[in-house]
Amino acid sequence: MNLRGGIRQRLEQRIDGRSGEGILTAVYDLIDRLIPLADGRILGIGVGTPGLVDSRQGIVRDAFNLGWNELRLGELLKERYGVPVHVANDSQAAALAEFSFGGAGASPHLVVVKMSRGIGVGIVLDRKLYHGDGNGVGEIGHVVFVDDGAPCRCGRRGCLETLTGSESILRFAQAAARSDPSSALTRYAAAPEEIDIEAVSAAVAAGDPSLGSHIADVGRAMGRALAALVGLLDIHRIVLAGSVAGFGPALIDPMRNEIRSRALPPLASETVVETTKLGNDIVLLGAAALILNAELGLP
């Protein structure tokens, strides 16, 4: 990326089936191939990753999906490439991206909710990414919302993620497609196991009533969590990002209603909930913003 967050070169690599050391090798491989493509000096390497991240030390404490535990990623990359390296959790990177490149306006505070497989919140307070005391800012996805609810990959049951994460939505949609072969989903996916979030989104937009009402439930569950956040922080702008945010009004309208009916009215009426305009590149942009912020003091 250049200093304005413009993407100059892009490489992608799938990691399916790999874990731990295998994914680290994939990261090395990507950076090895990217560096020769740069046409100027490299200011640094920014990394956005799922999991609990100690940003100050560049350590990925725990990332279930990647099989990374206590990985000193910042140090490893710095030794290998000899440039400054900054590492953040993906939701925190998304918050920084939105603040730097998303047209945040005059407010020095911002909340970004990343709804994908996991649910994470990134918080900008007084123009700075909020890091908290430990490494777990924004881990609201693993707060239990339903007693004895569905099992969660963290080992407990009924976490917010089991209600609002993309995997729970896909499980619901796949079950719906299996039990009703005339479901609108069959138009957008050849078989139930091929249903992805885009297919569910298309079926919801086409007016499938059962999927539409499930997405409204997802919106309401998220709205309950956000109402608490509105009451706690009084931050007026909440931006949604991630694959689940793509459901648009079907998700956001019930979410807004829930916030309005649960948070104190003067606070709720000031709160704007919207979808990011930065699209799927939001974490990449956040990784670039980490470097601009740490190395050049921007924004």
Ligand SMILES: [Zn+2]
């Ligand atoms: Zn959990």
